[in-house]
Amino acid sequence: MTTYVVLLTGDETAWERLTAEQQASVFAKHEEFARLLASRGHxxxxxxxxxxxxxxxKITKAADGAVMVTDxxxxxxxxxxxxxxxxxxxxLDDLLDICGVLAEPDGAIEVRAAVDHGTGTDSGA
Incomplete structure (x- = not known):
């Protein structure tokens, strides 16, 4: 099996403007996503x-080796x-189909295979 990271991006301020009922609707989509994953073998x-x-x-290192942490x-x-x-x-095709449940107009979903460091390839190869 391949391990995939499903990254959910969007406008944080749009989420903050949603009513409690609208946020509950989004959470229901996440529950449906989890249910579909399980029922379809993921x-x-x-x-x-x-x-x-x-x-x-944010952690960075200066040319002199000093580590800096900034907000x-x-x-x-x-x-x-x-x-x-x-x-x-x-x-993967079915996983991408299921991810459509989470799609929102103000965001995007990125799906990426994780690297298996034992082989140096994606985790399914």
């Missing part, structure tokens, strides 16, 4: 919603990484 192995990007800490966000952008899932799957 394994959800992890995931988490992330705190807002303004809480980010975020790391980059200025319209979209921020808001959550991620780890999914093990043998069927």
């Amino acid at each position: 394994q959800l192995t992890g995931g988490q919603e992330l705190v807002p990007s303004h809480t980010t800490k 975020g966000p790391y980059t200025e952008s319209v979209e921020q990484l808001g959550a991620f899932y780890l999914v093990e799957s043998d069927d």
